[in-house]
Amino acid sequence: MDPRNLLPTSLLDEFPILKQTINGRPLVYLDNAATVQKPECVLNAVDHYYRTDNANVHRGVHTLSQRATDSFEAAREQLRMHLNAAHTHEILWTRGTTEGVNLVAHGFRTFLQPGDALVVSTLEHHSNLVPWQMLAQATGAELRFIPLLDDGSLDQDAYLELLDRRVKLVAFNHISNALGTVNPVQSMTAAAHQVGAAVFVDGAQAVPHSTVDVQALDVDFYAFSGHKMYGPTGMGVLYGKTEWLERLPPYMGGGEMIDQVRLEGSTYAGLPFKFEAGTPHIAGAIGLAEASRWMHRVGLERIARHEDELLRYATAKLQTVDGIRLYGTAAHKAAVISFNLDGAHPYDVGMLLDQMGIAVRTGQHCTQPIMDRYGIPGTVRASLAAYTTVEHLDTLVDGVQKAARMLL
Amino acid sequence: MSPIEQDIVDEFDLFDDWLAKYDHLIALGKELPPLEAAHKNDDNLIRGCQSKVWLYAECPNGLLHFTADSDAIITRGMVALLLRVVQNRPAEEVAREPFAFLNAIGLTSHLSPTRANGLASMVKQIKFYALAYAANE
Numbered sequence: 001m002d003p004r005n006l007l008p009t010s011l012l013d014e015f016p017i018l019k020q021t022i023n024g025r026p027l028v029y030l031d032n033a034a035t036v037q038k039p040e041c042v043l044n045a046v047d048h049y050y051r052t053d054n055a056n057v058h059r060g061v062h063t064l065s066q067r068a069t070d071s072f073e074a075a076r077e078q079l080r081m082h083l084n085a086a087h088t089h090e091i092l093w094t095r096g097t098t099e100g101v102n103l104v105a106h107g108f109r110t111f112l113q114p115g116d117a118l119v120v121s122t123l124e125h126h127s128n129l130v131p132w133q134m135l136a137q138a139t140g141a142e143l144r145f146i147p148l149l150d151d152g153s154l155d156q157d158a159y160l161e162l163l164d165r166r167v168k169l170v171a172f173n174h175i176s177n178a179l180g181t182v183n184p185v186q187s188m189t190a191a192a193h194q195v196g197a198a199v200f201v202d203g204a205q206a207v208p209h210s211t212v213d214v215q216a217l218d219v220d221f222y223a224f225s226g227h228k229m230y231g232p233t234g235m236g237v238l239y240g241k242t243e244w245l246e247r248l249p250p251y252m253g254g255g256e257m258i259d260q261v262r263l264e265g266s267t268y269a270g271l272p273f274k275f276e277a278g279t280p281h282i283a284g285a286i287g288l289a290e291a292s293r294w295m296h297r298v299g300l301e302r303i304a305r306h307e308d309e310l311l312r313y314a315t316a317k318l319q320t321v322d323g324i325r326l327y328g329t330a331a332h333k334a335a336v337i338s339f340n341l342d343g344a345h346p347y348d349v350g351m352l353l354d355q356m357g358i359a360v361r362t363g364q365h366c367t368q369p370i371m372d373r374y375g376i377p378g379t380v381r382a383s384l385a386a387y388t389t390v391e392h393l394d395t396l397v398d399g400v401q402k403a404a405r406m407l408l
Numbered sequence: 409m410s411p412i413e414q415d416i417v418d419e420f421d422l423f424d425d426w427l428a429k430y431d432h433l434i435a436l437g438k439e440l441p442p443l444e445a446a447h448k449n450d451d452n453l454i455r456g457c458q459s460k461v462w463l464y465a466e467c468p469n470g471l472l473h474f475t476a477d478s479d480a481i482i483t484r485g486m487v488a489l490l491l492r493v494v495q496n497r498p499a500e501e502v503a504r505e506p507f508a509f510l511n512a513i514g515l516t517s518h519l520s521p522t523r524a525n526g527l528a529s530m531v532k533q534i535k536f537y538a539l540a541y542a543a544n545e
């Protein structure tokens with residue numbers, strides 16, 4: 001195999017945080033599925049906003065407020081373009097994926113009744129599971145689960161059997177944060193639509209690693225977090241099709257989301273503002289738009305191919321370590337390698353790697369049902385980003401080998 | 409620092425790099441006698457979000473006796489060190505133990521409540537037992 005950095009290693013220079021040593025060794029950051037680092041241009045965009053344009057949006061006639069509002073709404077348009085959504089008002093700002101799920105799950109309380117059903121995959125982050133459990137509990141709707149095959153892909157035959165006219169909504173992720181499985185969103189969505197169910201997709205791990213076209217996928221809702229795609233924390237996007245967003249009731253009440261307010265009742269603002277009560281995270285939106293522009297400058301397709309190449313390289317190399325077991329071996333995978341050393345607790349492996357300056361995630365990755373499915377306390381997870389290099393992965397494999405020698 | 413703690417510090421002074429230090433910790437973890445099955449139950453379980461720790465205490469003739477275990481080997485090594493310091497000592501002494509040796513051997517961070525390994529809760533639980541037995545005397 002010819003390991004190649006498809007992206008130039010000079011990309012690393014744009015990430016100031018990566019130029020440090022941890023426990024005396026150069027930092028190798030492989031916890032990108034948890035959050036990715038931010039390029040200089042994103043840091044500058046946020047800094048510039050606070051230094052020169054800061055004002056509340058949609059409220060003032062003064063120049064600063066106008067500038068802030070213009071940048072804020074331009075950011076929304078940038079994210080519309082990023083997802084190829086049909087309308088800018090289909091882009092709702094949220095705090096992150098979790099808020100996106102909760103906003104939709106809460107709204108669906110008004111649509112569901114006993115006898116209805118929800119289909120949720122067993123490959124989910126807790127944030128795309130617990131809100132649906134709460135929805136089922138609140139409405140008496142039945143929860144049905146798409147089972148997992150041994151290789152970490154969803155059982156598509158079983159999925160089709162779960163679908164019938166009682167199903168009102170189907171929720172699953174685009175890419176699994178625990179195993180890296182890429183789910184066939186398009187065909188799963190088409191099947192759900194056949195029975196009249198809405199489709200909610202958690203795109204937290206997909207937007208950072210691939211090109212997402214919500215119109216081509218035809219999903220009804222698509223949520224993700226800015227901090228996993230090179231943007232600031234506390235900022236995310238919920239995409240919703242216009243007809244769904246119009247039907248869905250507001251999630252929170254307050255300023256910005258209203259049209260007329262009388263003491264006896266209020267009418268709500270139009271889209272997207274109906275869902276954006278209160279002063280939004282303006283700097284977050286501006287930073288996220290810059291992150292999106294940065295990804296486009298690097299090239300979404302190039303990022304995806306670079307990471308695919310590295311994933312193949314690291315997977316093949318890790319497989320040569322004695323006693324290693326990989327979790328998530330589906331044919332279609334992205335950016336995540338989950339593994340254990342036989343007889344070693346993932347925590348021990350993670351501690352030793354940290355001593356070597358290598359940052360990985362260990363534990364359940366907020367996906368307890370997946371770990372239960374494999375009967376393990378957790379895994380060690382290395383996850384990639386655009387700035388990951390062949391050298392980083394060589395350091396990882398050396399580190400895992402050293403940990404294996406110490407622990408086994 | 410107690411003589412036992414000083415012993416531990418001297419023991420760790422022999423290692424000049426992290427690798428040797430962790431090798432030793434792992435060896436200590438492997439040597440720690442496992443907790444009897446009867447005590448390895450949910451009542452004695454301290455749930456860290458990653459590694460689990462079990463802790464069981466008795467206090468025959470006024471001296472505390474602990475047995476403990478963990479599912480992660482480095483955590484077990486840490487457990488072994490902590491137990492060495494508190495084993496067979498009067499309850500009211502243990503209740504005031506500051507575990508100063510940890511700082512001297514550069515392993516304090518293992519006890520950070522945000523470490524998610526259960527050790528911080530284990531120390532709390534050790535003190536809780538100590539206080540409870542001290543109050544009973």
Ligand SMILES: Cc1ncc(COP(=O)(O)O)c(C=O)c1O
Binds near residue numbers: 099127128173177
């Ligand atoms: C697949 C997936 N869904 C949801 C989330 C939750 O994202 P956030 O905590 O940013 O809301 C994550 C992040 O860990 C994730 O990886």
